[in-house]
Amino acid sequence: MSTIAPPPAPAARSQRRRGFRLPDEIGVIVALVVMMVFIGVARPHFLNPLNLLTLLGHTTFLGMLAVGMVFLLAIREIDLSVGWMFNLSAVGTALLMVAGVNPWLAAFAGLLFGALLGLVNGLLAITLRLPAIIITLGTYSMFQGLSLVIDRGRAVVPPDQSTSYFTLASEKIAGILPITGAVFLTLAIVMHFVLHRTRFGYRVQAVGSNPEAAALAGISNATVRLQTLCLMGAICGLSGALYVGFRGAIDPNEGSDFVLAVVAAVIIGGTPLSGGAGTVIGAVIGMLIIQVISSGLIFFGIDATWSTFVTGAVIVIAVSLDQFVKYQRTRRLQRLKERASA
């Protein structure tokens, strides 16, 4: 295979060092646990399983979007249109159900519709060679407008909600874990492996780390960007279709404020804005942290309107921590290099 005879592989030494390393997500996990213990000690009712599961329920739909957004940040992109892709897919799904289409089929169509919206973003971004943040700034309003046109500013409520789709979507496994929550966690685990253990995930990290080097190693930047934006759309579609089953209706404005919370969750989770790496688990924890804060505030009797402020403050703290860690790392590297070149 190689032009040069391969010598015996000395793998043993480096392999022994593995296993002891803590996962990179340990920081946010500790932060989440500390936060929950803190609130739980002050307001024991907070740790009530029922309350925790409601919390997970709130996390589900936004959390799914955060999972997709990890891939975008990892290739140094941001999709601003996620909230309206979610809304438009949900509206589409609900309207198909109103028109009498089998709810399962309608939900599947909603997922595909989301993927199509993502494909539109992707095709625009690669043919115009513009960053996705610019393209999606435009499609954000386009999708919002389309949604308004087709739902005429009114909530869409599918008529017959006794079918298997609706009962299953609001069902709880063993009476506690909502099916939607299970779908969310499954998606997160699958996407974690997609990012770290598939060729697509490898390419995402490669392109995000150094686009030019990736291109010259035969990794097409355009393909990876298109696939990632399309994946984001599909996840929005899945989330939207599930939402219709779970809530039984879709509000005309649901999703309008999703994007900031989604990006915030990804950043709090530890995905660097500079790209090249990402953590799906971190994004899930990040979204949980945001939800714990907003519901924690309610437990302390603080007005819920403060939660937006606190979420913002948490983002600033998370980003500062990230920057501090990076600064330490570059300084250490510099010292290493100085010694090496000296």
Next chain:
Amino acid sequence: MNDGAPLVSVRHLAKRYGGVVAIADMSLDVSPGAIHAVVGENGAGKSTLMKILAGVVPPDAGKILFDGEEIEHSSPQAARRRGIGIVYQELSLFPQRSVLANLFVNREPVRGGFVSTRVMEDESRDMLDRLGLSVDVHALVGSLTIGEQQLVELCRVLLEAPRLLILDEPNSALSQRETERLFAILKSLSARGTTVLYVSHRLEEVFAISDRVTVTRNGRDVFTANIGELTIPAVIEGMIGVHQEELFPPPLPARADGSSKELSVSGLSSPQLREINLSARAGDIVGLAGLEGSGVADLLAILFGTEKARSGAVRYPDGRGLPRNPTDAARRGICMVPGDRRRNGLMLDKSILFNISQVIFGAQKGALSWYSQRLARERANRQIAQLRIKANSAASLANELSGGNQQKIVIGKWLEIGPQVFLLDDPTRGVDVGAKREIYALIREMAAAGGIVLLSSTELPELIGLCDRVLVLYRGRLAGELKGESVTSRALLHLINTGLLEPAETIPRESMAERLQ
């Protein structure tokens, strides 16, 4: 050169960073008005010495006499006041400000309470003319080419009329023409009494301009001598402690019978190229040379699929034509080692493990194929052992390695797919001599194993020492081809710079050592 007292006298200087010795014991004298070159491998202590002279870092031991006066507790400002100007290897300009603003940074001339651009223009015009820098002085520095920026930086230092001018690899970004102009300026400065301390690793240039040379190795000065008493091989021997011929391993016997495999290019044209014809067989190492902008880079880019040809026929050993894009090239076993490895070859914030898998895993078909960490680790460890990459483990980040080891990763990631065609663009740029020798041996291996190697290089000894023949491009056309014994520095320089073959050689040249001179 005169035999008066030295302008700078360095006595038993030592400097360590943490536990690592940068300078062990360095002494040298620089005569006033001389162009004094300091050469040595990466890590020999050259740059540290310059930083100490410029007051950026304090020495641990030893002393420096400047104009007979001992320098104590120096700082960059104090060094500047004393008349020591330094042009660093890396630019220290403000890209978002104009050329004038950069030239007079921190010492803007004031007329009537306002910064006067007119005075700036008047004061700088003469120097800019002498440097041959014909740019709009109100343009932003960021809009200039790297070569022009380097001249702006030089101009800034020269405007302060330093008595000692330190240049740390000043022409790494300059074109041949700009380099020639720089050298003419240095000569005229030296004639007017400015002393120049010149750090470089391009020995041909050192020999072209300097009066005296100090050779350094491992933080010590090996010897200092007048240029007339030295030869390039002698200097290299001082730098690495071996003869230069030993740098270039002899051709290896061909192992694979690949004589039928051939890369042929005929009538290849593009906006930058005119009617290029060439052919290379398995086992060949074909050199490509030419000035910046001569089309060598474009030819490699077309052969790798990053640029498009306008017309012409190309046939690769696999029987097919030009690759459609780099992905196609990578899948067909066409390898490209780019000139700027940090920008185009590596993911610096990723591990060796990750980088080695770029082509063999990342470039292949099938988005959802499983990425096996075990296989990736095996690949990385195989290349670490085979290419003798110095790293703590396969998990070390590419950014933590030295230039030579980084380049080995770039080569290693391609070796994993066993390429048929190797396109190498200056593969030893900024690599120290030890690693250079290893890379040369690798190139020999690539050819012996039946690969077709196209080697573009800016270093003539490389072309002479490694290539069976050298094709020279001049302004987009094939100016000529030199074969075997006729590949000499003189013939190459002539062809590269004029685009014309040298008039028939009268004296036959025999040995490698002579051809290298």
